[in-house]
Amino acid sequence: MKLNLNIQPLSTWITSGKEPLVIAGPCSAETEDQLVATAHLLAKTGKITALRAGIWKPRTRPGEFEGIGSIGLEWLKRAKEETGLPTAVEVATAKHVEEALAAGVDILWVGARSTANPFTVQEIADALKGTDVPVMVKNPVNPDLSLWIGALERINNAGITKLAAIHRGFSSYGNTTFRNDPMWDLAISLKTQVPELPIINDPSHITGNRDLIGYIAQKAFDLDMQGVMIESHIDPSVAWTDAKQQVTPAALSDLIDNLTLRKAEVKSSAVNDKLAELRGKIDKIDDLIIQKVAERMTIAEQIGKYKKDNNITILQVNRWEEILKKTTDYGKALKLDAEFTEKLLELVHTESIRRQGIILNEGQDKVEEKLTHA
Ligand code: PEP
Ligand code: MN
Numbered sequence: 623m624k625l626n627l628n629i630q631p632l633s634t635w636i637t638s639g640k641e642p643l644v645i646a647g648p649c650s651a652e653t654e655d656q657l658v659a660t661a662h663l664l665a666k667t668g669k670i671t672a673l674r675a676g677i678w679k680p681r682t683r684p685g686e687f688e689g690i691g692s693i694g695l696e697w698l699k700r701a702k703e704e705t706g707l708p709t710a711v712e713v714a715t716a717k718h719v720e721e722a723l724a725a726g727v728d729i730l731w732v733g734a735r736s737t738a739n740p741f742t743v744q745e746i747a748d749a750l751k752g753t754d755v756p757v758m759v760k761n762p763v764n765p766d767l768s769l770w771i772g773a774l775e776r777i778n779n780a781g782i783t784k785l786a787a788i789h790r791g792f793s794s795y796g797n798t799t800f801r802n803d804p805m806w807d808l809a810i811s812l813k814t815q816v817p818e819l820p821i822i823n824d825p826s827h828i829t830g831n832r833d834l835i836g837y838i839a840q841k842a843f844d845l846d847m848q849g850v851m852i853e854s855h856i857d858p859s860v861a862w863t864d865a866k867q868q869v870t871p872a873a874l875s876d877l878i879d880n881l882t883l884r885k886a887e888v889k890s891s892a893v894n895d896k897l898a899e900l901r902g903k904i905d906k907i908d909d910l911i912i913q914k915v916a917e918r919m920t921i922a923e924q925i926g927k928y929k930k931d932n933n934i935t936i937l938q939v940n941r942w943e944e945i946l947k948k949t950t951d952y953g954k955a956l957k958l959d960a961e962f963t964e965k966l967l968e969l970v971h972t973e974s975i976r977r978q979g980i981i982l983n984e985g986q987d988k989v990e991e992k993l994t995h996a
Contacts, residue, residue, distance in 0.1 A: 627816055758851075791827060843881060
């Protein structure tokens with residue numbers, strides 16, 4: 623499904639022309655010196671397109687540093703005057719929007735906690751009416767694509783067409799490798815529904831760990847995302863917020879140099895011919911996979927009828943475990959990841975069971991149909 627958002631191409635409102643697009647700056651503006659000195663070092667790399675800094679910080683727990691507040695806008699103004707870097711801040715209320723715009727902030731972003739709340743997003747959207755400031759919308763903290771899209775729609779409905787999404791990962795329970803699980807599928811799904819929407823990756827908040835930022839940033843560019851937002855602090859070891867994930871401007875510069883930028887499309891006809899040949903093969907295999915799955919479903923239905931006639935339950939755990947073991951072993955021998963094979967089989971098996979359920983409970987099929995299409 624394609625969504626109808628009215629979006630201006632990124633190149634019309636971010637005109638630095640620098641590749642890759644990097645928005646960088648401290649998690650929080652702490653002092654005037656910290657912000658301005660960081661901005662100078664970032665500008666000196668020649669690789670930064672815009673300066674970010676949080677001045678109103680949405681902290682999950684009370685009692686932590688909640689941002690320096692409006693005074694930070696003056697510091698941002700000075701940083702911009704001295705370095706020429708456009709500035710970006712997070713806004714979470716109508717008052718933030720008004721103050722940021724009055725102070726000449728160039729880009730606003732909606733934070734992950736705000737995106738999760740349609741009341742907040744609507745308040746921000748209403749405050750944006752009549753302006754044409756660029757706005758970036760972070761994904762919500764929870765993995766809910768509709769909330770992300772809903773926030774983008776609300777901002778777009780307010781007349782903001784210089785719009786981008788920021789992919790900063792999703793919170794999950796328990797110990798995980800990343801601070802916020804990237805769940806790339808959700809960002810890819812957003813891209814599929816709104817292909818013209820630029821997506822900026824935020825590897826700092828995904829990883830929560832400066833050592834992994836380059837890895838995630840590379841992955842984002844390999845998935846054709848349009849840029850990155852990376853937290854950078856003049857001295858991360860003393861940062862008041864997100865110390866573990868901030869990098870010095872010098873480290874950021876190295877990180878950018880180590881990225882490999884690939885193109886979504888190339889002009890060379892030899893490359894395109896080879897790609898077309900390989901894609902042709904893939905398409906044929908996809909057709910075969912679907913044919914075979916359809917055949918398997920027909921057989922599953924025959925089994926369903928047979929079970930019905932002989933009064934046998936649909937699910938026989940032993941049989942399922944046997945299939946799972948046999949097939950994942952076979953997959954392993956063919957160099958398929960066991961977890962992948964298991965997921966694939968489970969999907970097919972669940973559909974077989976659903977179909978057999980309909981056969982066993984004839985008359986109930988209308989209920990099932992309604993449920994699956996609800
Ligand atoms: C931030 O960018 O500093 C921030 C608070 O991020 P998020 O909204 O993604 O948690
Ligand atoms: Mn942060």
